[in-house]
Amino acid sequence: MNLRDLQYLVAVADHQHFGKAAEACYVSQPTLSQQIKKLEEHLGTALFERDHRSVRLTPIGQEIVGRARRVLQEADGLVQLAKSAGDPAVGELRIGAFPTLAPYYLPKVLPMVRKRLPDLKLYLVEDKTPNLLSQLQSGELDAALLALPIRYEGLDAVPLLEESFWLAVAKDHPLAKRKSVSVDDMHGLSLMLLEDGHCLRDQALEVCQLAGAHESTTFKASSLETLRQMVASGLGVTLLPEMALRQDDHGIRYLPIKDAPSRQVALVYRASTARRQSLVLLIQALRKAYEQVRQVA
Structure with missing residues (x-):
């Protein structure tokens, strides 16, 4: 058993497909399959459940793959440590x-x-x-x-x-003429937010809770750019981090929020x-x- 065998093992676990794993490792599929078989024989246990449709890790295979990842991580760390030792x-x-x-x-x-x-x-x-x-x-x-x-x-x-959040509204929104807004001004607003999995969504929900605003239930975006376009079209308001603001967004007004949480x-x-x-x-x-x-x- 060597590091290359462990790389093959992790590749199959990641891709759940011998052909794709072989391609990722720059070897032929028969070579990779043969090495995995030899590894299973050496360890005395099956690491994968195979059928004509899929490849799945066995319970012991999951544990071994976890340890293989750590071994490869440590091996890579040794190489990188040696490379950076001088500089x-x-x-x-x-x-x-x-x-x-x-x-x-x-x-x-x-x-x-x-x-x-x-x-x-x-x-x-x-x-x-x-x-x-x-x-x-x-x-x-x-x-x-x-x-x-x-x-x-x-x-x-x-x-x-650290950067602050700004309220983005359409240019004809009632708040658009303000130079800034307070947390109290946001009370009752319905905010369009990102879908689950984005950390910005959690941060925006904290602002909503603080301001007494709530999340729009009719739309969830996959990106800030989608939110920006929705605001420009007059379909709602949202929160954007300061770095995402654009000076040339003529259809949107960006308003700083006094005393709002930052990220x-x-x-x-x-x-x-x-x-x-x-x-x-x-x-x-x-x-x-x-x-x-x-x-x-």
Whole structure:
């Protein structure tokens, strides 16, 4: 049994298909299938239930795959530790970010981060918070940009930025002539929110509870851009984080909310990571870049 066998095992577990797993591992399907069979013979137990339609892990297979992930994670950590031993600013980092942050934050800061850390290559993943946490814990990601609070054992979080929420209304809405609104002004409003799984939805619901507003039951969006278009069409109002605001949205008025809660974004990583020094450099670069963005704005 070697690391390659464990990689094949995890690939089949992830794809639930021998052909797709073989493609992901850049080997032929017969080669991968043969190695999995040899691994099962070596361990003396079946790891997968097979039929002509699907591949499923057996109960013991699930446990073994979990341990295999940890072994591969530790092995990768050894390689990355060796690479960064001489210089933590050299190497690769896999970073995740949630959808209501990634398209508004990353394009602004990454060019400056790359100038500051040209030899630190970043691989980026955009996904919902629960998926990012799963990938972070499994070792698929080195770190993730997530909204606080994060209550998971074995994870450390370093705050990076804080941004406020704004009320977005159509230009002909009764509140559109205001320069700002208070929490009390939002009492009774019906707010369009994102669908389940978005951390911004939970934060928006907290604002609703504080203001005495409520969620619209007729519509849930999959993205902030959908919410923006719905507001511009006069179909409702919503909350948007400050970074998502656009000065050229002529059909929308964005109103700051006095004394409203804000969201805090942090870089979250495993406490046991071997890339801590590289992540410290990344955190410093992200903070510096965001300061420059704020000064320009």
